[in-house]
Structure formats: structure tokens, C-alpha cells
Amino acid sequence: QDRAWRQIVNILDAQRRGCDLFDIEELREEYSPDAFANLLMCEFVDDGASIFPLAMLQPCMVDSWVEWGQDYKPFAARPYGDRAVWIGYDPAETGDTAGLVVLAPPQPGGKFRLLERI
Structure with a gap:
């Protein structure tokens, strides 16, 4: 559990x-x-x-509400402020299974952060 x-x-x-x-x-x-x-x-x-x-x-x-509370505000008009984000799109060949993600580029030595997945 x-x-x-x-x-x-x-x-x-x-x-x-x-x-x-x-x-x-x-x-x-x-x-x-x-x-x-x-x-x-x-x-x-x-x-x-x-x-x-x-x-x-x-x-x-991670619990993003706790770990990212200083720089990520999910309900704001610009949740990640004015910082750069990367967007990735994986189109579906058939059906409705395409995917879109918004990532925060990692800081040097840091990790990728998935900000949004649609």
C-alpha cells in the first residue's frame, strides 16, 4: 500500500x-x-x-503543491510565470489517443518537471 x-x-x-x-x-x-x-x-x-x-x-x-509551491501556480493565467517551457506533442495515428505535454526545462543538473499533460 x-x-x-x-x-x-x-x-x-x-x-x-x-x-x-x-x-x-x-x-x-x-x-x-x-x-x-x-x-x-x-x-x-x-x-x-x-x-x-x-x-x-x-x-x-513528487507532490507538486509542496515541492514546486514557490514557482508553479497551477491556477494562474501563467502557471510557470514568464519562464520558458517545452511543449511536446505525440499525434495519434488513429483514434483519440494523441498526447500533449508541457515541461519545465531542467536547471543544470536538475530534473525535468511535467507541468501539464493533456
Whole structure:
């Protein structure tokens, strides 16, 4: 356990609570069983065959509200102030899986900081 508190609401919970914005059977047809479980039922993916298992990535995580509080204001018009940022875009060949990230360039000897992911 990572001792982090989470409130998890999967798609069936949402449906039971009255959300009618989707058709469960249509979604089951659209996604593979593994993708449905991961994306809509909030079940973790088995990362045993991953290049970067979650256990390897977790030590890289930080609480940005605490660690970056001096220079990163996520709700400001310019969250990183007037400092330079790098933007990366990975277009999707098909579907709606393109990705966009905004990074803070590292200071000499420092680490990259992911400021926004869309």
C-alpha cells in the first residue's frame, strides 16, 4: 500500500448513482476486456511485462503543491510565470489517443518537471 487516499468511482458505480450519459454494453463492445477493466472499472494494469514498472516510477513522483509551491501556480493565467517551457506533442495515428505535454526545462543538473499533460 502506498498510503495515499483515493476515492474511486468506476463506471458501474456512476451508473448506479444515476449517471445515464453512456451505454455500458456499447462500451463493453468498444473496449477489450482488459481496457474496459483499466479505463472504466479503475482496475490497475498488471505491469509485470512493462519496460518501466510502476514500482520503478513511483520514487520519481513528487507532490507538486509542496515541492514546486514557490514557482508553479497551477491556477494562474501563467502557471510557470514568464519562464520558458517545452511543449511536446505525440499525434495519434488513429483514434483519440494523441498526447500533449508541457515541461519545465531542467536547471543544470536538475530534473525535468511535467507541468501539464493533456
